[in-house]
Amino acid sequence: xxxxxxxxxxxxxxxxxxxxxxxxxxxxxxxxxxxxxxxxxxxxxxxxxxxxxxxxxxxxxxxxxxxxxxxxxxxxxxxxxxxxxxxxxxxxxxxxxxxxxxxxxxxxxxxxxxxxxxxxxxxxxxxxxxxxxxxxxxxxxxxxxxxxxxxxxxxxxxxxxxxxxxxxxxxxxxxxxxxxxxxxxxxxxxxxxxxxxxxxxxxxxxxxxxxxxxxxxxxxxxxxxxxxxxxxxxxxxxxxxxxxxxxxxxxxxxxxxxxxxxxxxxxxxxxxxxxxxxxxxxxxxxxxxxxxxxxxxxxxxxxxxxxxxxxxxxxxxxxxxxxxxxxxxxxxxxxxxxxxxxxxxxxxxxxxxxxxxxxxxxxxxxxxxxxxxxxxxxxxxxxxxxxxxxxxxxxxxxxxxxxxxxxxxxxxxxxxxxxxxxxxxxxxxxxxxxxxxxxxxxxxxxxxxxxxxxxxxxxxxxxxxxxxxxxxxxxxxxxxxxxxxxxxxxxxxxxxxxxxxxxxxxxxxxxxxxxxxxxxxxxxxxxxxxxxxxxxxxxxxxxxxxxxxxxxxxxxxxxxxxxxxxxxxxxxxxxxxxxxxxxxxxxxxxxxxxxxxxxxxxxxxxxxxxxxxxxxxxxxxxxxxxxxxxxxxxxxxxxxxxxxxxxxxxxxxxxxxxxxxxxxxxxxxxxxxxxxxxxxxxxxxxxxxxxxxxxxxxxxxxxxxxxxxxxxxxxxxxxxxxxxxxxxxxxxxxxxxxxxxxxxxxxxxxxxxxxxxxxxxxxxxxxxxxxxxxxxxxxxxxxxxxxx
Amino acid sequence: xxxxxxxxxxxxxxxxxxxxxxxxxxxxxxxxxxxxxxxxxxxxxxxxxxxxxxxxxxxxxxxxxxxxxxxxxxxxxxxxxxxxxxxxxxxxxxxxxxxxxxxxxxxxxxxxxxxxxxxxxxxxxxxxxxxxxxxxxxxxxxxxxxxxxxxxxx
Ligand code: FES
Ligand code: FES
Numbered sequence: 001x002x003x004x005x006x007x008x009x010x011x012x013x014x015x016x017x018x019x020x021x022x023x024x025x026x027x028x029x030x031x032x033x034x035x036x037x038x039x040x041x042x043x044x045x046x047x048x049x050x051x052x053x054x055x056x057x058x059x060x061x062x063x064x065x066x067x068x069x070x071x072x073x074x075x076x077x078x079x080x081x082x083x084x085x086x087x088x089x090x091x092x093x094x095x096x097x098x099x100x101x102x103x104x105x106x107x108x109x110x111x112x113x114x115x116x117x118x119x120x121x122x123x124x125x126x127x128x129x130x131x132x133x134x135x136x137x138x139x140x141x142x143x144x145x146x147x148x149x150x151x152x153x154x155x156x157x158x159x160x161x162x163x164x165x166x167x168x169x170x171x172x173x174x175x176x177x178x179x180x181x182x183x184x185x186x187x188x189x190x191x192x193x194x195x196x197x198x199x200x201x202x203x204x205x206x207x208x209x210x211x212x213x214x215x216x217x218x219x220x221x222x223x224x225x226x227x228x229x230x231x232x233x234x235x236x237x238x239x240x241x242x243x244x245x246x247x248x249x250x251x252x253x254x255x256x257x258x259x260x261x262x263x264x265x266x267x268x269x270x271x272x273x274x275x276x277x278x279x280x281x282x283x284x285x286x287x288x289x290x291x292x293x294x295x296x297x298x299x300x301x302x303x304x305x306x307x308x309x310x311x312x313x314x315x316x317x318x319x320x321x322x323x324x325x326x327x328x329x330x331x332x333x334x335x336x337x338x339x340x341x342x343x344x345x346x347x348x349x350x351x352x353x354x355x356x357x358x359x360x361x362x363x364x365x366x367x368x369x370x371x372x373x374x375x376x377x378x379x380x381x382x383x384x385x386x387x388x389x390x391x392x393x394x395x396x397x398x399x400x401x402x403x404x405x406x407x408x409x410x411x412x413x414x415x416x417x418x419x420x421x422x423x424x425x426x427x428x429x430x431x432x433x434x435x436x437x438x439x440x441x442x443x444x445x446x447x448x449x450x451x452x453x454x455x456x457x458x459x460x461x462x463x464x465x466x467x468x469x470x471x472x473x474x475x476x477x478x479x480x481x482x483x484x485x486x487x488x489x490x491x492x493x494x495x496x497x498x499x500x501x502x503x504x505x506x507x508x509x510x511x512x513x514x515x516x517x518x519x520x521x522x523x524x525x526x527x528x529x530x531x532x533x534x535x536x537x538x539x540x541x542x543x544x545x546x547x548x549x550x551x552x553x554x555x556x557x558x559x560x561x562x563x564x565x566x567x568x569x570x571x572x573x574x575x576x577x578x579x580x581x582x583x584x585x586x587x588x589x590x591x592x593x594x595x596x597x598x599x600x601x602x603x604x605x606x607x608x609x610x611x612x613x614x615x616x617x618x619x620x621x622x623x624x625x626x627x628x629x630x631x632x633x634x635x636x637x638x639x640x641x642x643x644x645x646x647x648x649x650x651x652x653x654x655x656x657x658x659x660x661x662x663x664x665x666x667x668x669x670x671x672x673x674x675x676x677x678x679x680x681x682x683x684x685x686x687x688x689x690x691x692x693x694x695x696x697x698x699x700x701x702x703x704x705x706x707x708x709x710x711x712x713x714x715x716x717x718x719x720x721x722x723x724x725x726x727x728x729x730x731x732x733x734x735x736x737x738x739x740x741x742x743x744x745x746x747x748x749x750x751x752x753x754x755x756x757x758x759x760x761x762x763x764x765x766x767x768x769x770x771x772x773x774x775x776x777x778x779x780x781x782x783x784x785x786x787x788x
Numbered sequence: 789x790x791x792x793x794x795x796x797x798x799x800x801x802x803x804x805x806x807x808x809x810x811x812x813x814x815x816x817x818x819x820x821x822x823x824x825x826x827x828x829x830x831x832x833x834x835x836x837x838x839x840x841x842x843x844x845x846x847x848x849x850x851x852x853x854x855x856x857x858x859x860x861x862x863x864x865x866x867x868x869x870x871x872x873x874x875x876x877x878x879x880x881x882x883x884x885x886x887x888x889x890x891x892x893x894x895x896x897x898x899x900x901x902x903x904x905x906x907x908x909x910x911x912x913x914x915x916x917x918x919x920x921x922x923x924x925x926x927x928x929x930x931x932x933x934x935x936x937x938x939x940x941x942x
Contacts (some may be wrong), residue, residue: 012881019889020896021878022824029823142825186924188828188890189838207847239826240925272829479888479925652859673884679925681887684927708922716915716928 005559006492007736010673013484015237015477015502024237027192029208031769032265035194036065038258039268040250041120042277043095046129046347047142050091050122051101055511057119060106063112066261067120073257076223080215080247080352083737084154084314086145089223089253095124096312098145098702099277101250106258108265122202129347129701133307134287136346143496144345144485153310154318155629156325156341160397164317166301166336170292174373178289178365179767182309183282184275185354186713189239191278192269195255196711199263203594204256205232209239211246211476212515217508219248220256235506240479243683244280246517247315256767276695276706279349283308283320285361291369295383297379298387301462303360304328304388308343308351317343318447319631323358327630330397331407331439331639337397347701353517355685356746359440364690364768367436367751371766380424381755382415385437390394396538398714399624403636404739406665406729407437410641413663413725414487416645426761430650431658432760437645438747441586442667442731443520445622445633454616455520456528457511460490460536460691466601469494469536471503474513475525480742481674483520486529488670489735491534495557496597519740522670524617525634532615539611540597543604549576562595571595578602579643619733635733638740640664642683642748648761653776655757657687657718663725664745668737672726678741679724686749692769793857797822798866813837813848815856816863823874824864824893828922835921838894839863844930845894847920864893867900875938876900885934887925893909899935908939 018024056068070092077085091100103120107113130136132145136151144151193208205228210216214235227455238245238648251268258266270278285308292301306324310317311523325339356363376382387410394402414435415421423433447453460470462572471490477483494501504510513525537557544562545552548569556563562571572591578599579588604611624631645658662679669675692712696704705711730737750768757766763778797820806815813830816822828836832850839848840862856891859915867874874897879885886892896917901908902917909917913926914935915928923931 011883013884016881016886016889017873017877019886019892020880021868022822022893024889025823026826026890028827029817031818185826186922188834188888188922189826190828190925238888239828240888242924272831272833450818479890481887498851544818673930677884677930680927681925682928683926685924707831708829709831712928713922713924715919715922716932717919719915719928720925 004492006498006666006670007488007670009672011484011488011498013481013674014487015483016501026189026237026239027194027207028269028379030194030207030236032194032196032777035265035267036106036108036258037110038104038106038112038255038266039110039117040101040254041117043091043098043100043102044112045095045124045126046098047127047597048095048124049127050095051125052094052123053103054121055103057121058116060114061112061119062361063108064105064116064259065114066106067103068257068261078219078223078248079314080316080448081314081318083622084318087313089250089257097349099349100312101454102253117260130494131311131346131348131697131701133344133346136344148345151670152342152346153314153347154343156321156339158325158626158628159338161336163303163338167292170293170300171295172373172376174291174369175288175290176365176369177286177766178361179286180284180361181768182284182351183354183689183693184695184711185242185244185281186708186711187240187242187244190272190275191249191251193252193255194265194267195259196265197256197259197263203230205234205253206256207234208237208252209245210235211241211478211517212517213474213476213506213508214512214545216248216252220253223253224256224260224566228494233508234477238476238478238561241516241607242355243357243517245351246515247280249278272708273706276703277349279311280315280352282354282360283351285312285324287362287365289365289369291373293373297377297384297387299332299334302328303338304335306341306362309346310343311346311348311350313350315350317351320353320358322628322631325363325446326398327359327439328362329398329400329632330402330637331405331437333390333394335725348697355682356440356519356743360746360750363438363747364750364754367748368754368764371755371758381435382411382420386411394579398632399629400637403733404667404729404731405637405639406727407639409727410639410665411437412664413727414641414643414661417661417723417725420643426757432758433643433645434752434755434757434759435641436748436751437639437641438744439637439639440740440744441518441634442523442631442636442638442734442746443634444518445619445635446630447514454512454618456513456617458525458528458532458615459511459612460532461610462536462601464605464610466598466605467500469496469501471501471529473505473525473529474508474510475508475521476516480516480678481671482516482525482624484674485522485670486525489526490533490684491530493530494537496560500560506670519743522738522740524591525733526738527617528615530615531617532613535578535613535615536611539608539613541606544600547603557597560597562597562600574603575599579761635729636667636739638665638667638744640745640748642752644752644756646753646756648757648775650761650779653772653779655691655775657720657733657753659720661723661728662745664741665727666741667731667734667739668728669729670736670738674739675726676724679745680722682745683749684714684719686746687718690750690753690768690770692771694769791854793854795856795859795861797861798863810853810856811849812851812853812856815853816848822863822865826893828890828891835894835898836891838921840897840901845898860863864896874900876903876935877884879937883930883934883937885926885930890919891923895923895931903935903938910925
């Protein structure tokens with residue numbers, strides 16, 4: 001067992017009692033007096049020129065309070081990354097996908113708002129809808145955004161080492177192409193927000209289901225031309241986001257605009273269909289990879305070419321197209337890596353960041369290829385991986401520093417846990433076992449906008465009576481358990497029980513925190529919280545030292561009790577003072593009780609006023625000097641290994657996943673149950689993507705499965721038993737040695753399934769999802785080939 | 789035209805005037821302030837809006853308020869009693885079965901309905917009882933464990 005009192009335990013989460021009671025407040029549970037409701041008018045065509053917008057009928061409808069278009073919203077471009085601000089609040093020249101926003105209405109109730117929006121008349125000149133990468137890149141195809149010929153939104157060409165030279169030294173060369181499908185994150189809570197603008201003070205407050213209050217605050221300030229100090233963004237409880245809620249959505253700006261026009265609170269919500277139409281989830285990727293290895297299995301070179309179907313706007317895409325190359329730099333020793341990535345604009349909803357940002361499909365393609373290579377070498381796939389595995393201290397060819405890497409331990413844990421040696425290649429026909437590894441950042445090394453900003457700040461202040469520490473952070477509890485993690489770090493650092501911490505989070509008034517994305521909060525916010533708590537503790541110790549005339553080094557705090565490391569001084573005077581301040585209280589300490597944190601902090605308050613401290617964190621300078629070096633750098637990297645067992649029914653092509661085992665190196669588990677929860681949730685999302693998830697479009701660019709019946713995500717019946725094993729490598733750059741788990745755990749899932757399918761049925765499948773039709777066809781082709 | 793309906797929610801009697809097209813979910817959430825039932829899809833696909841109506845779990849987004857006339861309804865707000873959290877709620881907290889919590893109300897009500905009928909369900913029975921409740925966060929494992937832990941005690 002660990003030496004810690006609070007962290008590294010299975011402590012129940014601080015937010016879940018309220019959630020179990022149905023009392024936790026999510027955005028749609030909120031309302032305000034005299035609140036209006038907003039509705040959007042969205043484009044019914046995938047591509048066209050706007051010739052005219054007539055809002056007169058909408059304006060006349062009874063109950064309508066405001067109608068806004070690009071005329072009112074202005075044309076300040078925004079987006080996620082300043083390098084590609086390619087969105088406007090409303091379309092003014094062209095519409096670029098079905099769902100593109102043209103106008104919005106605020107009215108006394110939602111029905112009226114929707115009715116009014118439908119009264120807005122728009123004349124279009126339809127343009128050809130470019131629905132595939134090939135269409136969009138074709139000679140003479142219309143261009144979605146003027147600045148980007150051939151609809152190439154972003155292009156990355158990188159080479160580390162010398163690919164061709166590496167290939168020359170290789171004995172086996174393998175090339176495969178792999179294709180995935182567009183995803184929807186299918187979080188359960190549709191996006192929503194309430195904006196409240198006070199015309200008198202010009203203060204704007206936005207309550208929103210966002211993962212990133214800080215970035216939303218900046219975008220609102222920029223687009224609505226309000227000083228940052230006048231804009232406050234508050235995140236209520238969030239029904240998860242998985243990356244999609246990590247950018248500013250149209251409603252967030254529009255509700256503010258409508259509130260500024262009307263002076264009243266304005267509420268807006270996406271319907272489930274609108275969630276799909278807004279998109280911003282995982283791109284469709286087409287990877288072609290060539291890998292060269294020596295006879296002994298040494299990896300020599302990788303060439304990775306990738307095309308991303310980006311949709312109509314950039315969103316996170318510029319980072320995505322970098323990540324889908326750079327994240328193959330680890331966890332294997334790879335001396336030569338060449339990457340060519342192209343993100344293409346198409347007339348579909350924009351894609352963005354989703355759990356495992358940019359790396360999931362690259363990983364799937366490569367880990368399957370590594371298995372094919374292992375087979376050709378006559379090597380066990382695990383042996384091939386272990387042979388090339390990096391260890392703590394290694395640096396990748398693209399300059400990522402493996403300051404801790406428990407990859408080997410992860411592999412061994414799943415190998416033993418699954419009885420790999422007994423099963424691999426020895427299971428009965430139709431049954432298979434497969435493995436894969438993965439690797440991910442613990443927080444982006446740089447903010448999305450170029451800046452020297454702190455990535456996280458935190459404030460801790462003690463109540464005047466010392467019983468409770470109030471922790472304020474602008475970080476985002478989105479379901480992953482960050483509030484509990486931060487409260488545990490604060491409690492451990494201060495030396496008090498978890499129940500004595502009260503945390504408030506997700507509010508830009510609490511400071512700067514870049515939010516929940518890139519698996520950053522445990523490491524980054526965790527550091528800031530640690531810093532604040534350590535400073536608060538030091539102040540208490542200093543006051544005590546002064547009062548008791550001893551050195552602060554001789555004092556500590558543990559489990560809410562003051563520990564005197566040497567001899568115990570006489571603190572009766574302090575206690576008397578404390579009791580005097582609490583006449584009538586029935587819980588005052590008696591003479592032989594040890595001195596408590598509560599008493600000490602009351603004394604400190606009497607000496608210094610409110611005891612509080614700021615904590616802050618930003619990563620040290622990271623990464624190389626090449627273009628795009630920033631994407632993929634991180635203070636630390638998490639990693640994982642997985643083994644999947646499954647059954648393939650050769651008659652139907654139906655795959656049943658029988659069980660999954662996952663080992664993840666999270667550095668150090670602050671909350672063990674939360675770490676397991678992230679692993680189990682990741683595996684389930686990966687299973688869905690591998691097996692059945694695909695956003696489908698008709699020939700006009702309309703999504704045909706924009707609901708949770710036809711867009712299938714795993715139900716309880718689809719999930720096999722999952723065994724989650726925590727590996728702790730103690731990361732020097734993480735608070736208490738902690739690093740990520742939220743996203744990295746999804747990395748090996750898809751390739752482990754692909755590799756198990758091969759073991760079971762002898763077929764390699766290079767396109768997702770693994771529907772029975774696709775698997776059946778592959779088996780048929782394989783049999784025909786064998787027969788001929 | 790509004791219609792008057794009478795129903796019992798969490799042992800309390802209500803008489804309310806509702807529009808013919810108002811769903812039970814919207815009645816609960818926006819007219820009665822019982823926001824524990826969540827709105828995830830409004831199409832009966834996700835189970836976040838589940839409540840218990842005359843002993844059976846239903847997706848309240850698919851039930852019209854007028855259809856709930858005369859019915860006895862339990863929402864998540866009615867599961868806790870004067871002794872505090874229901875054992876299943878406690879188990880959800882202790883086993884880590886709650887992440888974002890958006891599916892939780894529906895999950896707990898589905899689990900509770902099963903346990904009320906069958907105090908010792910098999911794993912498959914638990915899985916099918918909650919198969920209409922989607923959860924994107926947990927992978928279901930800890931939810932199943934939470935239901936199992938209560939059934940063992942019972
Ligand atoms: S909101 Fe009722 S089932 Fe989804
Ligand atoms: S806990 Fe988030 S959907 Fe279940």
